[in-house]
Amino acid sequence: MIEGTICTPETVDKIGCYGNALVCVNQQGLIASVLFPNNSQYGEIKQTAISQGNYHQLAADEYLLPGYVDLHVHAPQWPQAGLALDLPLADWLDHYTFPLESKCSDLNYSKTIYDSLVKELLSQGTTTALMFGTIYNDSNIILAKACLEYGLRGFIGQVAMDNADQTPAYYRNQSAKDAIDATELFIKQLQKLSNDADRVVPVITPRFVPSCSDACLQGLGQLANKYNVPVQTHVSESSWEHGYVLDRFKATDTSVLDQFGLLTDRTILMHATHLTDDDMDLLAKREAALAHCPISNAYFGNGVMRVKEILAKQIKLGLGTDISGGYSSSIYHNIRQAVISSRMLEDGVDTTKQATTRGVANSRINIATAFYMATVGGAEALHLNTGRIKEGYKADFQVVKSHPSVITLSDEQMIERILYQTQQSDIKQVYIDGNLVYCKD
Numbered sequence: 001m002i003e004g005t006i007c008t009p010e011t012v013d014k015i016g017c018y019g020n021a022l023v024c025v026n027q028q029g030l031i032a033s034v035l036f037p038n039n040s041q042y043g044e045i046k047q048t049a050i051s052q053g054n055y056h057q058l059a060a061d062e063y064l065l066p067g068y069v070d071l072h073v074h075a076p077q078w079p080q081a082g083l084a085l086d087l088p089l090a091d092w093l094d095h096y097t098f099p100l101e102s103k104c105s106d107l108n109y110s111k112t113i114y115d116s117l118v119k120e121l122l123s124q125g126t127t128t129a130l131m132f133g134t135i136y137n138d139s140n141i142i143l144a145k146a147c148l149e150y151g152l153r154g155f156i157g158q159v160a161m162d163n164a165d166q167t168p169a170y171y172r173n174q175s176a177k178d179a180i181d182a183t184e185l186f187i188k189q190l191q192k193l194s195n196d197a198d199r200v201v202p203v204i205t206p207r208f209v210p211s212c213s214d215a216c217l218q219g220l221g222q223l224a225n226k227y228n229v230p231v232q233t234h235v236s237e238s239s240w241e242h243g244y245v246l247d248r249f250k251a252t253d254t255s256v257l258d259q260f261g262l263l264t265d266r267t268i269l270m271h272a273t274h275l276t277d278d279d280m281d282l283l284a285k286r287e288a289a290l291a292h293c294p295i296s297n298a299y300f301g302n303g304v305m306r307v308k309e310i311l312a313k314q315i316k317l318g319l320g321t322d323i324s325g326g327y328s329s330s331i332y333h334n335i336r337q338a339v340i341s342s343r344m345l346e347d348g349v350d351t352t353k354q355a356t357t358r359g360v361a362n363s364r365i366n367i368a369t370a371f372y373m374a375t376v377g378g379a380e381a382l383h384l385n386t387g388r389i390k391e392g393y394k395a396d397f398q399v400v401k402s403h404p405s406v407i408t409l410s411d412e413q414m415i416e417r418i419l420y421q422t423q424q425s426d427i428k429q430v431y432i433d434g435n436l437v438y439c440k441d
């Protein structure tokens, strides 16, 4: 049981902050109740928890927030975070990223980097991560075991990439069949490894349309239908990538994925900076989700995702760090960048143009919306009942210490400042399913 001030997303642009909340967690790791002093049972329930040694009172400057859902991580790229951002997407993949990922054929190396990554994500307040692994089954299993060992809820993809035109010989599936078989094997392996259905979850992962043959996309679509597991891939990420798919299929990524049976209500598509209106309508119709990676998009996206329009169309939308296209492992940094990028989209950036024609009107989002995406948006994309501090939701929390203020702030101002100013060292504890998985010092 935790007592203190809670901050939880209420609507897409409103955060609720409540003092003296008593958050009770049951044996299943769910929030059993959130009580306030005006509740007649408050005192008795609190006393029982204290006498059972099951009570944690937050300090006056600490706040309880939901843990974050990071909807896009490339686990094998963790050693490269904060490096190598000087090339456009296709060159970056060829020059830096494929060579780096191919190192995961070494399982000792895999264990070192995956242990480090999982611990890092927890220390950033991330409680669920949707991750790309590599083409190597054994290495991906090591990532899953790291999630189980340290407690992170991990959705993990066996990467499929067999198109010889767009992938190097040293790092590709030898055939479409090889990619499909490896994916099916991984689904079975992970389902066996995880007793509890949602601690480590296999994800069908065509890297992106350019790196897959038609036969590979077709086979993965059949697996999506057979196993009803999540699907993840990059879409319409850069001018080059968007144009490549238009050239090859005379259609956009979103509609190509749909043709191959890969656009389901369990699909999460990353980046999507070049979506058309038709793409958005199709996404809404299929109930597929999007992952906004605003830091990464500033490097590779060649544009800003139209977040406001996407939300208005009720498309599920979460946030991702995109390690290592994004330099940071922090969802806080991406919350801030999501707001900043939306402001630049609205205002435009080329001051040689008239202010009235420079930007895209009505594009800005506020920090509450970015927080909503980091919590509820990501949770909805993965069909998880997490992301809110509310009865029935998973007890996935972070305890954050606020920075001292020279003026008195309301709780609403405090959460705004927390979202803008929290650093890794301010995150004191992290809980997943009610279990303490990270404690600073």
Ligand SMILES: Nc1nc2[nH]cnc2c(=O)[nH]1
Pocket (backbone or CB within 6 Å): 074, 089, 093, 097, 207, 208, 234, 237, 296, 300, 322, 325
């Ligand atoms: N940002 C990003 N985009 C991709 N498109 C295909 N592969 C990748 C990748 O590793 N990172």
